[in-house]
Amino acid sequence: MKDKVTTLRQAVAMVNDGDVVALQNMATQAAPMALVRELIRQQKTGIGLVVLVGGMAVDWLATAGVIDRLIGAAVTMEQFGLCQQYRRAVEGGRIRVEELSESLLNARLGAGARNLPFLPTRGAIGTDLIALNPDNLKLIDDPFGGDPVLACRALVPDVALVHAHRADRFGNIQYEPTAIWPDIGIMPKAARRVLVTVEEIVDTDVLRRNPDRTILPGFIVDAVVEVPYGAHPTSFFPNYGYDAVFHRRWTEVARDDAQAKDFIDRHVLGPASQAHYLDVAGGAAALQRIADWEEGV
Amino acid sequence: MSTDWRNSPPSTNYSVDELMVTVLAEQFQDGDQACNGMASFIPVAAFMLARATHAPEMVWLASSVGLEPRPKRIPASTLEAPLWRDSVMYLEQYGDFWTYVLNGRWIGKFCVGAAQLDQYGNANNSIIGSDYHAPTVRLPGTAGLADLCSIGKQLYYWNPNHSPRSLVEKVDFISGAGYLDGGDSRERLGLSGGPQIVVSNLAVMDFHPDSKRMRLLSVHPGHTVEEVQAATGFELLLPADGVGETQAPTQEQVRLIRQVIDPDGMRKRDLRRR
Numbered sequence: 375m376k377d378k379v380t381t382l383r384q385a386v387a388m389v390n391d392g393d394v395v396a397l398q399n400m401a402t403q404a405a406p407m408a409l410v411r412e413l414i415r416q417q418k419t420g421i422g423l424v425v426l427v428g429g430m431a432v433d434w435l436a437t438a439g440v441i442d443r444l445i446g447a448a449v450t451m452e453q454f455g456l457c458q459q460y461r462r463a464v465e466g467g468r469i470r471v472e473e474l475s476e477s478l479l480n481a482r483l484g485a486g487a488r489n490l491p492f493l494p495t496r497g498a499i500g501t502d503l504i505a506l507n508p509d510n511l512k513l514i515d516d517p518f519g520g521d522p523v524l525a526c527r528a529l530v531p532d533v534a535l536v537h538a539h540r541a542d543r544f545g546n547i548q549y550e551p552t553a554i555w556p557d558i559g560i561m562p563k564a565a566r567r568v569l570v571t572v573e574e575i576v577d578t579d580v581l582r583r584n585p586d587r588t589i590l591p592g593f594i595v596d597a598v599v600e601v602p603y604g605a606h607p608t609s610f611f612p613n614y615g616y617d618a619v620f621h622r623r624w625t626e627v628a629r630d631d632a633q634a635k636d637f638i639d640r641h642v643l644g645p646a647s648q649a650h651y652l653d654v655a656g657g658a659a660a661l662q663r664i665a666d667w668e669e670g671v
Numbered sequence: 672m673s674t675d676w677r678n679s680p681p682s683t684n685y686s687v688d689e690l691m692v693t694v695l696a697e698q699f700q701d702g703d704q705a706c707n708g709m710a711s712f713i714p715v716a717a718f719m720l721a722r723a724t725h726a727p728e729m730v731w732l733a734s735s736v737g738l739e740p741r742p743k744r745i746p747a748s749t750l751e752a753p754l755w756r757d758s759v760m761y762l763e764q765y766g767d768f769w770t771y772v773l774n775g776r777w778i779g780k781f782c783v784g785a786a787q788l789d790q791y792g793n794a795n796n797s798i799i800g801s802d803y804h805a806p807t808v809r810l811p812g813t814a815g816l817a818d819l820c821s822i823g824k825q826l827y828y829w830n831p832n833h834s835p836r837s838l839v840e841k842v843d844f845i846s847g848a849g850y851l852d853g854g855d856s857r858e859r860l861g862l863s864g865g866p867q868i869v870v871s872n873l874a875v876m877d878f879h880p881d882s883k884r885m886r887l888l889s890v891h892p893g894h895t896v897e898e899v900q901a902a903t904g905f906e907l908l909l910p911a912d913g914v915g916e917t918q919a920p921t922q923e924q925v926r927l928i929r930q931v932i933d934p935d936g937m938r939k940r941d942l943r944r945r
Contacts, residue, residue: 401709401750427709427814448796448812452709453748453940456811464809471804473797473846475817477769496773497818500848500860506803521861551761559763611752618747667753 378545378598385569385597386412389421389533394445396424396483396531396561397431401452402616405431405608406537406571408601411642411651414438424531424561425449426479429608430624433457434642436469437634445472445529447479454621458628472510473503478526482510485528486564494523534565537605538589539613541570542578545595548587550612562590569597571604573613601648606655606664615667620655676724679923687872688713688938689928690891691829693920694870695782696721698827699729704778706732706768708815709750712938713829714782716745719932720924732778735768735815736761745933772815773822779864780825784941786810787842788828790885790905792849792866792878794820795842803844813846820847823864831942833871835904838885850883857883872942874899875917876907884908889915 386409389395395413399405410431413421423441425432428449435441436459444464449457463469474482477497485493494514498504499522504511510527536558538547547570549558562568568590575598581588604610607617607624627633645651652661682689695717699705703726707715718731733740737755746753755761762768771777785794796813798806820826826849830837849866850857857865865883869876874890886908890899896914900907920928928938 402748403751427812446812448814450709450811452750456809461809465806467805471809471812473812475813476815477773477818480769495818496822498813498848499821500845500851500857500862501813501817501821502797502803502845503813503817609751615753616748616751 375544375592377543378592378595379543379575380597380599382408382412382571382599382601383416385409385599386416388567388569388596389413389418391418392420393532394422394424396534396565397428398534398536398558398561399425399429399431399608400427401429401450402454402621403609403611404537404605405429406535406604407431407606407608408571408599408604408648409535409537409569410434413440414638414642424479424529426476428460429457430621433459433624433628434638436460436463437638438642441469443470443472445474445479447474447476451621451625454625458625459634472507474507475501475503478503478511478524480560481526482529483560483564485526486530487560490528492525492527494525496523499524529564531561531565533567533569534562536562536568536570536590537601537610538570538572540574540576540580541572541595541598542581542592543575543598544578545570545592545598546578546581546588547572547590547595548581548584549589550587558589562594567596568594570595571599571601573602573604573610575600603648603652603661606652609664614661614664617656617660617664619660619663676921676923676927679921681919682922682925685920685925687891688831688942689920689925690917691831691870691872692716692720692928692938693924694875694917695827695829696724698868699726699780701726701728703780704730704732705780705782706735706772706778707749707782708735709748710941711749711782711784712745712933713831713941715749715754716928716933716938717782719745720927723927723931724924732762732768733758738762744935745937747937769818772819775823778824780827781819782827782829783816783819783847784829785816785847787837787839788830788869789839789842789849791851791853791883792826792828792869792885793842793845793851794828794847794849795844797844797846799843801843816847820849821862823862825864826866828866828869829941830869830871833873833899833902835902838871838903838905840905850878853883854881873902879908882908886910887914889917891917892919
C-alpha cells in the first residue's frame with residue numbers, strides 16, 4: 375500500500391484554482407478547518423464550494439475571496455447566527471449560490487459516487503429551487519407509472535476535504551461512532567481526490583482492533599495529515615465541543631470587512647503551525663473548555 | 672411521567688414561549704415519531720413536554736441523529752451533541768436519517784420555522800428580495816425544509832415573531848412547498864400532506880380545507896382578532912363558528928418547562944431572533 379502521509383501544504387497543493395471543492399461541515403460541527411486555513415494561505419481562487427450546511431469555514435473563505443460559487447443546502451452558524459461575510463458576498467453578487475435541499479444534494483453526490491447520470495428524489499417538488507436550476511434538476515415521469523420524480527444530475531467534486539478521528543499512514547480512515555455527516559457517507563466517494571486531516575495517525579494494527587470503525591478505505595484517499603484539533607473551532611464529537619468564545623469573537627468582527635480581514639490575518643495567515651494557531655485561538659484554556667463541552671451542557 | 676398535569680389549574684403567570692410550547696406539544700401523540708433540526712428550542716421543549724405528559728411513547732430523534740436521548744436539560748444548541756446525550760442509537764445523517772424520512776411510513780410530522788410564511792403556507796428561508804442572485808437579504812437556505820414539505824408530511828409551523836414581515840401574502844421564494852396557489856394545486860403536483868397549523872406568539876392558525884387559505888383558529892389570551900389581523904400581511908379567514916381563545920398552559924406544564932425541561936430558558940432565544 376502507498377504511504378499517503380503528507381503536510382497541509384502539500385495536500386492543499388492538490389487543489390487547483392477553479393476546482394469544485396466539497397467540504398465536510400454541519401453548521402458548528404466537524405469542519406476540516408486546518409485544510410480551510412491552508413486554502414486561504416495558498417490564496418486559492420475561483421473555488422466552487424460544495425457543502426451541506428456551511429459554518430464559519432464558509433465565512434472565512436468568503437472573506438479571503440477563495441470561493442465564487444456555492445452548492446449547498448444552507449450556510450449558518452446556528453446559535454451564532456448568519457455568516458455575515460458570506461451573506462454580504464452573495465448579496466453583492468460575488469458568490470453565486472446553487473441552493474439544493476439535503477435530499478437533492480444527496481442525490482447529486484450519490485449519482486456522482488455511483489457513476490450514474492442522475493438519481494431521483496421526491497424532495498423539493500413544488501419549490502422554486504427547481505426553476506432556478508434547470509441544468510441540474512428536471513422533473514421527469516416515473517418510467518414505472520407512478521407520480522413524477524425529480525432527477526438530480528450527478529455532481530463530481532474535484533476534491534473532498536474531510537476531518538476524521540484517526541488513520542494509518544496508508545489513508546485508511548477511522549471515525550468514532552457519532553453522527554456520520556453526509557460529507558463522510560457520500561461526499562468523498564463522489565470526489566476525484568480526497569484530502570483528510572486526522573486527530574492522530576496510528577499504526578495499522580490499531581485499526582485492526584476495530585475495523586468496523588474504518589469508514590473510508592485508503593485506496594480512495596490521496597493525502598492524510600495529522601492535525602490535532604483540526605476541526606477547531608467547530609465541534610468534533612466525542613473529542614471536543616465547539617468553541618463558543620471563538621465563534622462569538624468571529625461574529626463580533628464579521629460585520630466589518632476590515633476587522634474580518636484582520637481576524638483572518640491574525641488567525642489564518644499569521645500562525646505558522648497548528649500549535650501556533652491553537653495558541654492564538656485561546657491556548658490551553660480554550661482546549662480545556664472545549665474538551666469539557668463546557669458551552670453545551 | 673407527570674400524571675397530574677392535565678388536572679392542574681391554568682397557569683396565571685406563564686409567558687408566551689411556554690404557551691407556544693404547550694400548543695405545539697398537543698400536536699404530538701403516542702405513536703408519532705418526531706425529529707428536530709437546528710435552532711429549534713420551542714419544538715424541542717414541546718417534544719420533551721409531550722413525552723413527559725400525554726405522549727410518553729412518542730419517539731424523538733434529537734438533531735436528526737440521536738434516538739431516544741436523555742439530555743439533562745435543553746442545551747445552548749439543538750444540533751450539537753449535548754442534546755443527543757444518552758441516545759439509544761446514532762443515525763447516519765444521509766444514509767439512515769433521510770431513508771427513514773423519505774419513506775412515508777415513518778416520521779410523519781415536522782415542526783418548521785421560516786423567515787417568511789404566506790397565506791397558503793408556503794415557506795421561505797432562502798432570500799428576501801426579487802432577484803435570487805442579488806438578494807436584499809441572503810437567508811441561511813432551505814436545508815431539509817424543501818424535502819420535508821414535499822414528501823407527504825404534516826407540517827407544524829412555529830413563528831415567534833408574528834408580523835407583516837414574517838407572515839406575507841406571497842413569499843419571495845418558495846423554499847418549502849405549502850399549498851402553493853391554494854385549492855388543489857398541491858395535490859395536482861402529486862404531493863400529499865402539507866401545513867396543518869401555525870403557532871405564533873399571538874395566535875394559532877390553520878388552513879381552510881377547500882381554499883387552503885390561512886384561517887385564524889384562536890388568539891392567545893390578552894390579544895384580539897383585530898390585533899392579530901393588523902400584525903398579518905394578508906387577510907386571515909375567520910371560522911364560521913367564531914375565533915376561540917387559545918387554552919393557557921396548566922401550572923404543572925409550566926413547572927415542567929421551567930424546572931425540568933428548560934431551566935436555562937433556551938426556548939426564549941427563539942423569540943429574540945429576527
